[in-house]
Amino acid sequence: MIRAILIFNNHGKPRLSKFYEHYTEDTEQQIIRETFHLVSKRDENVCNFLEGGMLIGGSDYKLIYRHYATLYFVFCVDSSESELGILDLIQVFVETLDKCFENVCELDLIFHVDKVHNILAEMVMGGMVLETNMNEIIMQVDAQNKMENTFLWELFIGIKPEIGSNFK
Amino acid sequence: MSPSVPLQEMIRAIRSARTQCEERGVIQRECAAIRAQFRQADNGGRSHNLAKLLYVHMLGYPAHFGQMECVRMIASSRYSEKRVGYLGAMMLLDEKQDASLLITNSIKNDLSHSNQYVQSLALCTLACMGSAEMCRDLAPEIDRLLRASNSYIKKKAALCAVHIVRKVHELGELFAPAARSLLSEKNHGVLHGAVVLITELCERSSESLERFRKTVPDLVQIMKGLVISGYSPEHDVAGISDPFLQVRLLRLLRILGRNNETASDAMNDLLAQVATNTDSTKTVGNAVLYETVLTVLDIKSESGLRVLAVNILGRFLLNNDRNIRYIAMTSLQKIVGTDHNAVQRHRGTIVDCLKDQDASVKRRALDLSLALVSASNIRSMMKELLLFLSSCPPELRSQAANGIFTAAERYVRDETVPNLIQLITNTSELHCYTVHKLYRALLSDISQQSLVQVACWCIGEYGDLLLRGDCQEVEPMQVCEDDVLDALETVLQSHMSSTATRGFALTATMKLSTRITDNVDRIRSIVSIYGSCIDLELQQRAVEYNALFKKYDHMRYAKKDSTHFCCCGVILFCSVNSFAFNVILEPECEQLTMHVLTLYGLTL
Numbered sequence: 001m002i003r004a005i006l007i008f009n010n011h012g013k014p015r016l017s018k019f020y021e022h023y024t025e026d027t028e029q030q031i032i033r034e035t036f037h038l039v040s041k042r043d044e045n046v047c048n049f050l051e052g053g054m055l056i057g058g059s060d061y062k063l064i065y066r067h068y069a070t071l072y073f074v075f076c077v078d079s080s081e082s083e084l085g086i087l088d089l090i091q092v093f094v095e096t097l098d099k100c101f102e103n104v105c106e107l108d109l110i111f112h113v114d115k116v117h118n119i120l121a122e123m124v125m126g127g128m129v130l131e132t133n134m135n136e137i138i139m140q141v142d143a144q145n146k147m148e149n150t151f152l153w154e155l156f157i158g159i160k161p162e163i164g165s166n167f168k
Numbered sequence: 169m170s171p172s173v174p175l176q177e178m179i180r181a182i183r184s185a186r187t188q189c190e191e192r193g194v195i196q197r198e199c200a201a202i203r204a205q206f207r208q209a210d211n212g213g214r215s216h217n218l219a220k221l222l223y224v225h226m227l228g229y230p231a232h233f234g235q236m237e238c239v240r241m242i243a244s245s246r247y248s249e250k251r252v253g254y255l256g257a258m259m260l261l262d263e264k265q266d267a268s269l270l271i272t273n274s275i276k277n278d279l280s281h282s283n284q285y286v287q288s289l290a291l292c293t294l295a296c297m298g299s300a301e302m303c304r305d306l307a308p309e310i311d312r313l314l315r316a317s318n319s320y321i322k323k324k325a326a327l328c329a330v331h332i333v334r335k336v337h338e339l340g341e342l343f344a345p346a347a348r349s350l351l352s353e354k355n356h357g358v359l360h361g362a363v364v365l366i367t368e369l370c371e372r373s374s375e376s377l378e379r380f381r382k383t384v385p386d387l388v389q390i391m392k393g394l395v396i397s398g399y400s401p402e403h404d405v406a407g408i409s410d411p412f413l414q415v416r417l418l419r420l421l422r423i424l425g426r427n428n429e430t431a432s433d434a435m436n437d438l439l440a441q442v443a444t445n446t447d448s449t450k451t452v453g454n455a456v457l458y459e460t461v462l463t464v465l466d467i468k469s470e471s472g473l474r475v476l477a478v479n480i481l482g483r484f485l486l487n488n489d490r491n492i493r494y495i496a497m498t499s500l501q502k503i504v505g506t507d508h509n510a511v512q513r514h515r516g517t518i519v520d521c522l523k524d525q526d527a528s529v530k531r532r533a534l535d536l537s538l539a540l541v542s543a544s545n546i547r548s549m550m551k552e553l554l555l556f557l558s559s560c561p562p563e564l565r566s567q568a569a570n571g572i573f574t575a576a577e578r579y580v581r582d583e584t585v586p587n588l589i590q591l592i593t594n595t596s597e598l599h600c601y602t603v604h605k606l607y608r609a610l611l612s613d614i615s616q617q618s619l620v621q622v623a624c625w626c627i628g629e630y631g632d633l634l635l636r637g638d639c640q641e642v643e644p645m646q647v648c649e650d651d652v653l654d655a656l657e658t659v660l661q662s663h664m665s666s667t668a669t670r671g672f673a674l675t676a677t678m679k680l681s682t683r684i685t686d687n688v689d690r691i692r693s694i695v696s697i698y699g700s701c702i703d704l705e706l707q708q709r710a711v712e713y714n715a716l717f718k719k720y721d722h723m724r725y726a727k728k729d730s731t732h733f734c735c736c737g738v739i740l741f742c743s744v745n746s747f748a749f750n751v752i753l754e755p756e757c758e759q760l761t762m763h764v765l766t767l768y769g770l771t772l
Binding site: 014016017020022025028029032042043045046047048049050051082083084085087088089092110111113114117118121125126127128129130131132133135136140143144147148149150151 | 175176179183219222223225226227228230231245246247248251252255262263264283285291292295296297320323324327328330331356357360361364402403405410411412415419451452454455458459490491493494495498525526527528529531
């Protein structure tokens, strides 16, 4: 099971934090700080798996991470997940973000964190891997984004949502 | 996109704050505005406010006042508001809050909504934070969705069912039939969800395990389809067809084949095929290969296949990629209990990994090295482990030291007493101090066998130094002969003393007969009591000592003839004891005695 998914930058500022188990706000921040502390100490050419954190799950959990330019993508998992599989999943996640945002960079994640949550929700649900096919994920995300401006009762009557009708 | 614009303005404002204090100020102002907005009646910008609050929550600021707003938003009829409301529920609510109960009804309604994206929002939220009561309430709905809906919803319902089973174990029964029928779906997402659900059910109850064993042929079929099929663009990841699904299937096969001959037989061919055909040049291939290896080693596979599996692991251990080495060691750790010899073959490589720069690899290597320590390789392993201990990272130090001590305790216990005696013998300047200290230790506690044995030996050997009483390093204490004999008698009579300890005490008593003057009779009587002891070893010693008393009494104090006396004593002892024993040692004949001992091949 995936316990948490964290994205933070080289200075430890969180860009996305999704926890699949409940922790208090203080504990969540502590976990982010501790994870950053452990991950930032790593060299560039060591392996992508880390053990030894204290806060989540005790001894049965690992951090699997990838470092892209200014961002760390960290998945905190327990022993029931395949380590290499999660490493590939991170790759799929980043590629999906790249497709959705057109050459994604850190600023995209900062200003559109809600979109990132929506994309992630199509890939991981309840701590379990849901969908790994990039095209399928993007298709679903696009369809849901199109629905952003609809009133749900409009679907019954057949009114098409106006594109660009924003609510300020 | 609608909620984002005001959210972006706030984010910009937060980012432009130059200090932590300024940032806090901005956020406090924003939160106050949001709170005010929440209190107002419905306005068009509700979803923006909640989105802003969630951003602030991510940065670590309190956001609990948004909980009721989430509940309201979830019940909204605008998709954008529903969406942010559900996201907020996942981030801010949990089963301990009362507000979470209030959304149960909304979730229930949304689960039967005509729009699949609304259904999916409800499913996602239930799977993330559903409490046991919510799960019990909504389980029948989920079961319905598992059977009759499109693939998008089916796959989400499957994972939601997994969460429900984790929260309320008994509901596993409810989902078993639906899970079974999902295996015939073509959509990979649904298959994946089905396999995860079946895995969860099998891990929870043995009846489910029995029932799902019958699906092994179907699972093998699906797996074969993935492995043999040609290139399929929608599932391909670096040349392997849906490796995520393959890994899940292999894991499920492992659980089903464990301890079961028929199931394991059905999988053998497939596993051999996957092991030999999978391309191991990319990470994806290796992921599948590892899962295969772990499955082969865990089920009742034929020996040829096991050898193949361990060889694959050995190959990966030598791979340049550190990730692969790390994973290889994790896998070897899992089988070191059952296939110990196979793993021992790779001991050299594993010990080399102790010197790797990477802390994670070091940690794995340490765990594995400690598991591989055995009586035959203990010396070389200890050398490596002690070297490692001197230079290892601080977080691994306690584990390494602990492991070294455990190994020492298991393999090295027997040598303590002779080694310590040897050490004491060689440090002649400390004889007086040693015997005084050990005598005092003996007075206070006679329960530690090794300590008592060494103490008895020292008293027997250096008893004269003890009785003389003058020693610079310790406080002066008047020790008379009776005290010493009392102490030795206590050891002899205590039920805590083992036979070996009694042997030491008896011989020490005997040796004192040459070093003391007044109480020889007492010694004689102590020794003769043991002439009828039940224990054969003690009886034999006592009888021999008695014989010495009788036959060679006239020689006891004659210095010149003490050599002769000693040799007789040695020869007598050699003929009865093949056990560690002490010999009457006068300084002059120490060398002689040692020679005789070596002649007889005995150790002191």
